[in-house]
Every structure is written in structure tokens, then in C-alpha cells.
Amino acid sequence: MQQVGDRPRDVCSLCGAVFYENPVPAAAALVLDYDRRVLLVKRGIHPNKGMWCLPIGFAEMGETIAQAALRELREEAGVVGRVCRLIDADSWSSEFYGDLLVVTFEVEKISGDETAGDDADEVAYFPIDHLPPLAFPSNEKAIRLCADLHRDDWAIHDSFHRLEDGTGAEMLSTSLVGFVTENAPYVARLWLADVRSNRTTLRYMRLDPESLLTECTTGLKLLGRWLEGESTEEEIRAFYRDLGARRRSQGVAVHEMLSEVMLLKKQIWMYARSEGVWDRPVDAYRVMELQSRFAVFFDKAVYNLTRGFEG
Numbered sequence: 001m002q003q004v005g006d007r008p009r010d011v012c013s014l015c016g017a018v019f020y021e022n023p024v025p026a027a028a029a030l031v032l033d034y035d036r037r038v039l040l041v042k043r044g045i046h047p048n049k050g051m052w053c054l055p056i057g058f059a060e061m062g063e064t065i066a067q068a069a070l071r072e073l074r075e076e077a078g079v080v081g082r083v084c085r086l087i088d089a090d091s092w093s094s095e096f097y098g099d100l101l102v103v104t105f106e107v108e109k110i111s112g113d114e115t116a117g118d119d120a121d122e123v124a125y126f127p128i129d130h131l132p133p134l135a136f137p138s139n140e141k142a143i144r145l146c147a148d149l150h151r152d153d154w155a156i157h158d159s160f161h162r163l164e165d166g167t168g169a170e171m172l173s174t175s176l177v178g179f180v181t182e183n184a185p186y187v188a189r190l191w192l193a194d195v196r197s198n199r200t201t202l203r204y205m206r207l208d209p210e211s212l213l214t215e216c217t218t219g220l221k222l223l224g225r226w227l228e229g230e231s232t233e234e235e236i237r238a239f240y241r242d243l244g245a246r247r248r249s250q251g252v253a254v255h256e257m258l259s260e261v262m263l264l265k266k267q268i269w270m271y272a273r274s275e276g277v278w279d280r281p282v283d284a285y286r287v288m289e290l291q292s293r294f295a296v297f298f299d300k301a302v303y304n305l306t307r308g309f310e311g
Contacts, residue, residue, distance in 0.1 A: 024058060024097060024098065024099065024100050024101070025058065025059045025065060025068075025100075025101050025103065026056055026057060026058050026059065026068075026100050026101065026102045026103070027056065027057065027058075027059055027065050027066070027068035027069035027072060027102075027103050027104075027105070028053075028054040028055065028056040028069060028072070028102060028103070028104040028105070028138070028139060028142065029054060029055045029056075029069040029070065029072060029073035029077075029081060029104075029105060029107040030054055030087055030104055030105065030106050030107060030142055030143065030146055031055075031073065031077075031079060031081060031106075031107050031108070031109055032106070032128070032146070032150075033109070033125055035125075035127075036127070036128050036150075036154065037125035037126055037127050037128065038054075038125065038126055038128050038131070038143055038146075039054075039055070039077060039079065039109075039114065039123065039124075039125055040052040040053060040054060040123070040124060040125070040126055040131070040132070040134075041053060041054075041055055041076050041077055041116060041120035041121075041122065041123050042116070042120060042121045042122035042123075042124075043119065043120065043121070043135055044116075044119050044120055044121040045119045046096065047094065047095075047096040047097075047135070048135035048136070050121075051132075051133060051134065051135035052126075052131075052132045052133070052134055052135065053134055053135040053136055053139050054104065054136075054139045054142070054143075055069075055072045055073040055075075055076040055077050055079075055120075056072055056076075056102070056136070056139070057071075057072040057075075057076070057119070065103045066083045066105055069083065069103070069104075069105045069107065070082075070083065070107065072118075073107060074112070075117055075118040076116070076117055076118045076119060076120040076123070077112075077114055077115070077116070077117070077120065077123045078112050078113055078114055078115035078116075078117055078123070079109050079111075079112040079113075079114060080109070080110045080111045080112045081107035081108060081109055081110055082107065082108045082110050083105045083106075083107055084105070084106045084107060084108050085105070085106050085149075086103070086104075086105055086106075087104045087105060087106050087142045087145055087146050087149070088102075088103070088104045088138070088141060088142040088145050089101065089102070089103045089104075090102045090103075090104070090138040090141055090142070092136070092137060092138050100138075102136070102138040102142075104138065104139070104142035106146055106149075128143060128146075128147050129147075131143065178224070179272065180220060180223055180224040180227065180268070181220070181221055181224030181225070183271065184217050184220035184221050184224065185217055186271070187216075187220060187264075187267055187268055187271050188213050188216035188217040188220060189213065190267045190270070190271060191216050191263060191264050191267045192209060192212055192213050192216065194263050194266070194267060195212070195260055195263050196209065196212075198259070198263060200255070200256065200259040200263075201256045201259050201260055201263065202256070203250075203251060203252050203253065203256055204252070204256065204260070206250075206251075207250055207252075215243060216264065218239070219239065219240075219243075219264070219301070220264075220268075222235065222236065222239055223294070223297055226297055227290075227293060227297070233300070236297075236300050236301065236304065237300075237304050239304075240300070240301050240303075240304035240305045240308060241304045241305070241307055241308030242308060243305060243308060244257065244304065244305040244306060244307065244308025244309035244310075245308045245309065245311065246308075247260075247305070247309060248308075248309045248311070254306065254309060257305060257306075257309060258302060258305075258306075261298060261301060261302055261305070265294065265298060268294070269291070
């Protein structure tokens, strides 16, 4: 034993060759199904016989670590897969095997039937947030990291289906609803400046700016309350039909009145963009989802405006 570099190592006394002790490489495959359940196998051998883990095993000579993960998945769970991405590389000290380097890949199932084989007694899918006690801490870490990587995608997926179902209270865009109400006075002032200078709304120059500001702020707050599920269809109908009748009495043309609505939508999004309400893909989706909900509200607004204008 000699000091080599920063630690003592076994050195051949005849030729001086250094014997390096390296961690044993192991590969694990993390497969998720459509219902976000993770594929686990019950160990049929020691260590931790009878406990659940990811399909895992030691890399063999002549194969890459990714190929090792796919082989273990096929041998232990009967699943043929394709590596999607590297999830984790974790050092772990095992009393049974010594120092290990566990590399975990997320794998997409391509074919095969989930059947226990090789060192496994059982194979089953478990909800990612309700797992049994796992045999290896590296598996727990990798599954947690994988869930974190999918969190935004899953949130978008869930919210999209809620949007389709019409259950808006739990959608991603709900977190932006307060943005509309809280900033209504400022957005209304931006709109007022636009509507009184835009070529598509020239008659608005003759209208009382304070009245316009009050109407716009009230409309924005009504939008915010509607997004929160607090305003009724009758409130929307009454407000916009009254506003449409008022615009007719003020001598505003129909095309100017409709342009007024489009300019308000524009100012909402320009202000939201200036405030940086989206930084990640999930935030961009959140904004697009809110825009879809806006479209429903503004359709109601335009319909009732024109009906009120027609008298």
C-alpha cells in the first residue's frame, strides 16, 4: 500500500502498477405508463429480497450503460424499451456490493408484456406518488427527479383537459386571474390612450374620457369576476347591452365599437407581456389557456354589445 495522489492504493512491488478500486457500474430503467405509474419489480434475490425496485443490474462487458438498462428491463420485466433521457447518476455504498455508481434512464416502452423474469418475482405499476418502500435509495431519488422533470408537462396536460371539460376552477390559468382584476385601472388607462388615438375609433375623441375609463375598468373587473366564477351571465348581458345602447346614442359606429373591444384585448396582452407573466413553457401555456378563456368572455361581450346597439 502506497500513497498515490490523494489516497493510499495497492501498488505492485515488482512493476509499480497501481490497482485502482472503482465503483461498480449499475444501470436502472425507469418506465412510466400513460397513467403516470412507474414500473417496479419485486426482488427475488438478496440484497433486499422481497422489496420493490426499478429494473436494475450491473453493466456487462461490451455494452454501454444505456444498453445495460434496456437489457435489465427486458430480462426482469419483459419490456422492450427505448431510452428517452438520462435521469440521474448516483453514488451509493452498499454493504452487499460495495461502492456502486447507479445510472438511471427514463425509458419508453416499445413492446412486450410485463412479466417477471430473471431476478424478479413480480412486476407491477405503482402510482408515482404512492410507491411501496423501495430497495435502493438511488431508485427513490431517480423517481423523484423524474417526477420533477415531468411536473410542468403533466400540469399542462391536466389543465388542458379541464379546459375541455369546462372545469375552470382548477386550471393553470387560474393563477393569472387575479392579474386581470388587480391591474384593471392601469390597463384601462392604457386602453383609453389607445382608443382615443387609434384610427379605427376616431369618434371616441369626442367622448368623455372619465366615463370611458370607468366603463373600461368596470368591464375588466367583470371579466376578472367571470374568470373566478363569481359573475353571472345576466350581469354580462346587462352591462354590455347597456353599453351598446349607450354607444349608439353617442354616435359611435358599430365597427368602432367592435374595435374598442379588440383594442382592450390587445392592451391586456401587451401589459401582461411587459410584466413578464411567463418565463417557462408552462407559463406560456398558462397565458394561452387564459387567452382561450378570454375568447369566450369577449364573444359574450361582443354579442351583447351588438344586440344592445341594435336596440
